[in-house]
Amino acid sequence: MQNRRDLSRREFLCGTAGLGVAAFATGCASSWFVSDGPAYAAQLYSIHKIFWQKPEWCLAGLKAGGFAGVEFAGYADHTAKEIAKLLADAGLRGMGTHVNGNVDLVGDGLKRTLDFCAAAGIESVTTPHAKKDSADEYRRFGHDMGLAAEAAAAYGIKVGIHTTYHHFTTKYDGVTAWDLMFSDASPLLQQQIDTSNTFHTGTDVVALLRKYRGRHHSVHLKENTPSKTATIGEPPTDGGPLVPWDDVLGYLATEKVAWYVIEAEKIPDSLSPLIDSLRFVDARRAAIA
Numbered sequence: 001m002q003n004r005r006d007l008s009r010r011e012f013l014c015g016t017a018g019l020g021v022a023a024f025a026t027g028c029a030s031s032w033f034v035s036d037g038p039a040y041a042a043q044l045y046s047i048h049k050i051f052w053q054k055p056e057w058c059l060a061g062l063k064a065g066g067f068a069g070v071e072f073a074g075y076a077d078h079t080a081k082e083i084a085k086l087l088a089d090a091g092l093r094g095m096g097t098h099v100n101g102n103v104d105l106v107g108d109g110l111k112r113t114l115d116f117c118a119a120a121g122i123e124s125v126t127t128p129h130a131k132k133d134s135a136d137e138y139r140r141f142g143h144d145m146g147l148a149a150e151a152a153a154a155y156g157i158k159v160g161i162h163t164t165y166h167h168f169t170t171k172y173d174g175v176t177a178w179d180l181m182f183s184d185a186s187p188l189l190q191q192q193i194d195t196s197n198t199f200h201t202g203t204d205v206v207a208l209l210r211k212y213r214g215r216h217h218s219v220h221l222k223e224n225t226p227s228k229t230a231t232i233g234e235p236p237t238d239g240g241p242l243v244p245w246d247d248v249l250g251y252l253a254t255e256k257v258a259w260y261v262i263e264a265e266k267i268p269d270s271l272s273p274l275i276d277s278l279r280f281v282d283a284r285r286a287a288i289a
Contacts, residue, residue, distance in 0.1 A: 123157060124259075128162040158188075222263040224243050
């Protein structure tokens, strides 16, 4: 059982654990959902234990919970046409996908990736992890991903790199691996800042966002060292601090970001942490607006 507060009947029907999907159509979300600014996307790896078992059910639940799009991490052998149909039937957008940049964003792999995403209706491609062994390799990788971003622009698709711990803990002559990757990269190359991966290293999330202002098509919103449910806003199990959400969301309100990607991976067979996280973020956005 999840260690979380009991839901009211209204909250239950409006799209959390019980998935009262039809309730959304009657306006359950309208009283709390922020209508302007970035749209919300669900990181599908957060529900990887159930998503491909019942994708239509999961997508309907996410739509009911207030999400406008989803971010993929693999397709379980589905074709681009099948992915496009799943999204269209659910009324959701393919906000993005995570791929291996070393394979899927270079050479012949780049065209395959872009052709697939264009046919599936996926709007952005991001490579996570990106761990290298030298400063030159980080620079070269960033340069290559910048070339991919320029090629993707012809498709109307964004390409970016996702932050992880070693991008800030690895330094060469005092320069972080993150800064090295963007030192010789096309300005079209996006940064997908993960609030947890960044904040947990002691990096100032707002300062990083401000330093690279205008390069954030999407931002991953995830709590610092997660709680038992990984729901945003719940205190971490190790007693550490929460991400400074008011500071982060306050800054993001000043920048043109298309998508807030909600991530909560501790209970990968439940939609509740994702939907509860969205509500927390939306409430904080409304409070500081």
